[in-house]
Amino acid sequence: MASSPSFKRSDTISGTMPEALRQSRYHTKKCFARFVEQGKRLMKRQHLMGELEKSIEDKNERSKVLDGLLGYILSSTQEAAVVPPYVALAVRPNPGYWEFVNVNAEDLSVDEINVTDYLKFKEMIFDENWAKDENALEIDFGAVDYTTPHLTLSSSIGNGMNYISKFMSSRLISSSDKAKPLVDYLLDLNHRGENLMINESLSTVEKLQAALIVAEASISELPKDTPYQEFQHRFSEWGFEKGWGNTAQRVRETMRTFSEVLQAPDPVQLESLFSSLPNMFNIVIFSPHGYFGQEDVLGLPDTGGQVVYILDQVRALEEELLLRIKQQGLSVKPQIFVITRLIPEAQGTKCNLEVEPIVDTKHSHILRIPFRTEKGILPKWVSRFDVYPYLERFAQDSAAKVLEHMECKPDLIIGNYSDGNLVASLMAAKLGVTQGTIAHALEKTKYEDSDAKWKELDPKYHFSCQFTADLIAMNAADFIITSTYQEIAGSKERPGQYESHVAFTMPGLCRVVSGINVFDPKFNIAAPGADQAVYFPYTEKQSRLTKFQPEIEELLYNKEDNSAHIGYLADRTKPMIFSMARLDTVKNITGLTEWYGKNKRLRNLVNLVLVAGFFDPSKSNDREEIAEIKKMHSLIDKYNLKGEIRWIAAQTDRYRNAELYRCIADSKGAFVQPALYEAFGLTVIEAMNCGLPTFATNKGGPAEIIVDGVSGFHIDPTNGDESSNKIADFFEKCNTDAGYWNKMSETGLRRIYECYTWKIYAKKLLNMGSIYGFWRQMNKEQKLAKQRYTEMFYNLQFRKLAKNVPVPKDELLQPAALP
Ligand code: UDP
Ligand code: LCN
Numbered sequence: 001m002a003s004s005p006s007f008k009r010s011d012t013i014s015g016t017m018p019e020a021l022r023q024s025r026y027h028t029k030k031c032f033a034r035f036v037e038q039g040k041r042l043m044k045r046q047h048l049m050g051e052l053e054k055s056i057e058d059k060n061e062r063s064k065v066l067d068g069l070l071g072y073i074l075s076s077t078q079e080a081a082v083v084p085p086y087v088a089l090a091v092r093p094n095p096g097y098w099e100f101v102n103v104n105a106e107d108l109s110v111d112e113i114n115v116t117d118y119l120k121f122k123e124m125i126f127d128e129n130w131a132k133d134e135n136a137l138e139i140d141f142g143a144v145d146y147t148t149p150h151l152t153l154s155s156s157i158g159n160g161m162n163y164i165s166k167f168m169s170s171r172l173i174s175s176s177d178k179a180k181p182l183v184d185y186l187l188d189l190n191h192r193g194e195n196l197m198i199n200e201s202l203s204t205v206e207k208l209q210a211a212l213i214v215a216e217a218s219i220s221e222l223p224k225d226t227p228y229q230e231f232q233h234r235f236s237e238w239g240f241e242k243g244w245g246n247t248a249q250r251v252r253e254t255m256r257t258f259s260e261v262l263q264a265p266d267p268v269q270l271e272s273l274f275s276s277l278p279n280m281f282n283i284v285i286f287s288p289h290g291y292f293g294q295e296d297v298l299g300l301p302d303t304g305g306q307v308v309y310i311l312d313q314v315r316a317l318e319e320e321l322l323l324r325i326k327q328q329g330l331s332v333k334p335q336i337f338v339i340t341r342l343i344p345e346a347q348g349t350k351c352n353l354e355v356e357p358i359v360d361t362k363h364s365h366i367l368r369i370p371f372r373t374e375k376g377i378l379p380k381w382v383s384r385f386d387v388y389p390y391l392e393r394f395a396q397d398s399a400a401k402v403l404e405h406m407e408c409k410p411d412l413i414i415g416n417y418s419d420g421n422l423v424a425s426l427m428a429a430k431l432g433v434t435q436g437t438i439a440h441a442l443e444k445t446k447y448e449d450s451d452a453k454w455k456e457l458d459p460k461y462h463f464s465c466q467f468t469a470d471l472i473a474m475n476a477a478d479f480i481i482t483s484t485y486q487e488i489a490g491s492k493e494r495p496g497q498y499e500s501h502v503a504f505t506m507p508g509l510c511r512v513v514s515g516i517n518v519f520d521p522k523f524n525i526a527a528p529g530a531d532q533a534v535y536f537p538y539t540e541k542q543s544r545l546t547k548f549q550p551e552i553e554e555l556l557y558n559k560e561d562n563s564a565h566i567g568y569l570a571d572r573t574k575p576m577i578f579s580m581a582r583l584d585t586v587k588n589i590t591g592l593t594e595w596y597g598k599n600k601r602l603r604n605l606v607n608l609v610l611v612a613g614f615f616d617p618s619k620s621n622d623r624e625e626i627a628e629i630k631k632m633h634s635l636i637d638k639y640n641l642k643g644e645i646r647w648i649a650a651q652t653d654r655y656r657n658a659e660l661y662r663c664i665a666d667s668k669g670a671f672v673q674p675a676l677y678e679a680f681g682l683t684v685i686e687a688m689n690c691g692l693p694t695f696a697t698n699k700g701g702p703a704e705i706i707v708d709g710v711s712g713f714h715i716d717p718t719n720g721d722e723s724s725n726k727i728a729d730f731f732e733k734c735n736t737d738a739g740y741w742n743k744m745s746e747t748g749l750r751r752i753y754e755c756y757t758w759k760i761y762a763k764k765l766l767n768m769g770s771i772y773g774f775w776r777q778m779n780k781e782q783k784l785a786k787q788r789y790t791e792m793f794y795n796l797q798f799r800k801l802a803k804n805v806p807v808p809k810d811e812l813l814q815p816a817a818l819p
Contacts, residue, residue, distance in 0.1 A: 095492065484680060569607045578609045
C-alpha cells in the first residue's frame with residue numbers, strides 16, 4: 001500500500017481529498033470517469049487501483065499520482081459504491097478506522113458522509129427501493145453503549161483485560177462509596193451456599209480494612225507454610241471465611257493485595273487479586289454443530305479445529321482451575337461441561353452418547369443434547385449453516401440439563417462459533433452468568449459481499465440467520481476471546497473478521513450502522529496452542545511413536561488405490577510437501593493441487609501428500625465437500641499427477657497424524673497451508689511443533705503466527721504461481737545450502753515456544769472470567785440496556801429468520817427412539 005508523505009494521522013480523508021484532487025486534477029477526472037462509466041457497481045481496492053493505473057498512460061506521471069495523495073487515498077479505500085455521477089469511498093487508513101467520502105465524478109466535489117449514507121449508496125447498487133425506504137430497519141448497537149469506555153489506539157485492540165483493570169481501578173477510586181462494590185462482590189462469593197472469603201460481619205469497607213490489618217498482623221507471626229486449617233478458627237471469629245489461601249504465606253499475600261486495593265486500587269494489583277479470588281468452579285462450553293467427539297470425528301464435515309481447540313482448552317482450564325482451587329485452600333471439585341448436539345445416527349462415532357468423560361481430565365465431561373422441534377428429534381448430522389431452527393430449544397434444554405448435572409448455576413459460559421455463541425448468549429442472559437465468546441471463524445469475510453448479496457446466498461448458507469446471531473452474541477458477550485489480532489482488526493491492508501461487522505448492510509433485511517466496535521475493551525487475544533505431548537519435534541527420537549510407522553508407510557507408499565488412499569509416489573527419495581484439512585472450498589486443497597500440477601520445477605523437486613475428505617462424492621452429504629471431491633479427481637487427471645501425488649482420506653487419530661507430520665519432516669519436506677482464508681490455523685502450529693518448515697496463507701491467522709522468511713513462509717493463495725515458486729525456491733535452496741532446512745525448522749519451533757502454549761491461554765481465560773464478571777456487576781445498567789436491545793433484535797428478527805430455514809420434517813424421531 002502506498003504511504004503518503006504529506007498525509008498525517010490527524011488529517012481526515014475528506015479534508016485531504018480536495019488537495020489530492022488538486023495535485024492531479026486531470027488524471028483524477030479521467031480516473032473517476034472510468035469508475036462511473038460502467039454504471040452502478042461496487043468496486044474493491046484492486047479494481048480502483050487498476051482503473052487508476054489504466055487511466056494514466058505516461059509512466060512517470062502514473063507513478064507520481066500513485067505516490068501522491070490520490071494514490072494513497074485509493075490504496076486505503078476498501079471499497080467504493082459507484083452510483084453515477086457519485087463515487088462513495090469507504091476509506092480505511094488504519095486498522096479499525098473508517099472514513100466515508102462521496103466524490104462527484106463530474107465536478108470532483110467532495111463531501112464527507114456518515115456511515116449510514118455510505119451504506120445507502122451501497123444499497124442503491126443492490127436494492128434501490130430499500131435504499132430509499134425511510135423506514136428501513138437500522139441496527140445501532142452503539143446507541144446503547146453509553147458508559148463503556150472505548151480504546152482509541154489501533155495498537156490497544158485485543159488487549160481489553162488490561163484496560164478494564166485500569167477503568168475498574170479509576171472507577172473504584174472515584175466512586176463516592178469507594179471500594180464498596182468490591183466488598184459486596186466478596187460478600188456474594190460462595191460455593192453451594194457456603195460463604196467464601198468474608199461473611200456479613202465484614203460488610204463495609206471500613207470493617208473489612210480493620211479486620212485485614214488485625215489478621216495480617218496475626219498471620220505474620222506464623223511460619224509461612226502453616227496450613228490454613230490451623231488458624232481458620234481464629235480467622236472466622238474476625239469474619240473471614242475460606243478462600244484466602246492454603247498456607248499462611250498465601251493468605252497473607254492475598255490479604256495484603258486486598259488491603260492495598262481497598263486503600264488505592266491500581267490495575268496491576270486488581271488483576272492479580274482477581275486471579276486469586278475463588279469465583280470460578282463450574283464452566284459450560286457450547287459447541288453445538290458437527291460431530292463433537294474424542295475419536296473418529298476429525299475431518300468429518302464441519303468437524304475440525306474447533307473440536308481440537310475445545311478439548312485441549314478444557315484440559316488446560318481444568319488443570320489451572322485445580323491449581324487455583326488448591327492455592328485458595330479449598331477442596332472444591334471443578335466441573336466443566338462441553339455441551340454439544342447429540343446425533344442419534346452418529347455414523348459410527350460416539351456422538352449419540354449423552355455423557356462422555358473427557359480423556360485426561362478428572363472432572364470434565366461432554367454432555368450431548370439432541371436438536372429438537374415440536375415434532376421430534378433430528379436424527380442426522382446437519383450442516384452448520386442449517387442449524388438455526390433448533391438453537392432456541394437447544395438452549396432451553398441445555399439450561400435444564402446443566403442445572404440437573406451441575407446442581408448449581410455455572411460461573412462462566414463460553415460459546416464457540418455462531419451457533420454456540422448464540423446459545424451461550426441465551427443461556428447466560430437467562431441465568432445471569434458471565435459470558436465469553438469465541439468465533440473460531442466468522443463466515444462473513446470468507447465469502448465476498450456475503451452481506452450485500454445475502455439474498456442470493458441465503459438458500460444455501462442462511463447468512464441472514466448467521467450474521468444476526470453473530471451480532472447478538474458479540475453484543476451480549478461480556479468478553480470476546482480471539483486467537484489473533486487480525487481476527488479483530490485485520491492488518492493494514494485487510495479488515496479483520498470482527499471489523500467487518502462494524503457497519504454493513506443486508507439490503508431488504510437490515511442496515512447495521514453500528515454492529516460491534518473493535519475498540520471495545522471486551523476484545524482479548526488469547527492464542528491457542530497444540531498439545532505438546534502429541535505434537536513434538538521429529539528430532540525427539542526416544543519419544544517417537546514408532547508403532548505407527550508401518551501404518552504410515554502403508555498410508556504413504558502402498559501402490560494400490562483403496563478407500564484410505566489414492567495416487568502413489570513413484571520416487572520415494574523426494575521430500576514431501578504435505579497438507580491436511582477438511583475438504584472445504586476455503587481450505588483450497590484443490591488450489592494447492594492445481595499449483596503443484598502446473599509447476600514443473602516444484603514437481604521435480606517434491607512429492608505432494610494430502611489428507612483431506614473422501615474420494616467418493618456419493619458418500620458425502622456436504623455440498624461444498626462434494627464439489628471439492630469432484631474437482632480433486634479432475635485435477636489429478638488433468639495434470640496427470642498419479643505417481644507424484646498421494647491423496648489420503650480424512651484422518652482421525654491425532655497421535656498418528658502427529659507422527660505423520662514427523663515422517664514428512666524426516667523426508668526434509670514442508671507443510672503447506674494454502675487456504676483462501678484461515679481464521680487461525682491449528683494445523684500450522686501442529687506442523688511447526690513437529691519441526692516441519694511451514695508455508696501458510698497470508699490471508700488470516702497464519703500471517704500472524706509465522707514471521708515470513710524467519711519462522712516459516714507466507715504464501716498468497718490468490719497467486720498460485722508465486723506461491724508454488726516460493727515453495728520450489730525453498731527446496732532448491734535446501735539442495736544447495738545443507739543447513740537451511742534445519743534452520744527453518746528450528747526457527748519455527750522457537751516461535752511456537754515463545755507465543756503458542758495452552759498454559760498461557762488457560763491463565764488468561766480464567767482471569768478474563770473473573771475480571772469481566774466483576775466489571776459486568778459494576779456496569780449493571782449498561783449491561784441491562786444492551787441486553788434489552790439484543791433481546792428485541794433476537795425476538796423480532798432472528799426468530800423469524802430461523803423459521804425460514806428448512807427442517808427435514810419426515811425424518812424426525814420421537815424421544816423414546818433415542819439410544
Ligand atoms: N484434522 C484431522 N484430520 C483431518 C483434517 C484435519 O485430524 O483429516 C485436524 C487437524 O490436525 C487440526 C484440525 O483438524 O487439529 C483442523 O484445525 P484447523 O484450525 O487447521 O482448521 P479448521 O478445520 O478448524 O477450519
Ligand atoms: C476454526 C478455524 O477455521 C480455524 O482457523 C481455527 O484454527 C479453528 O477453528 C480453531 O480455532
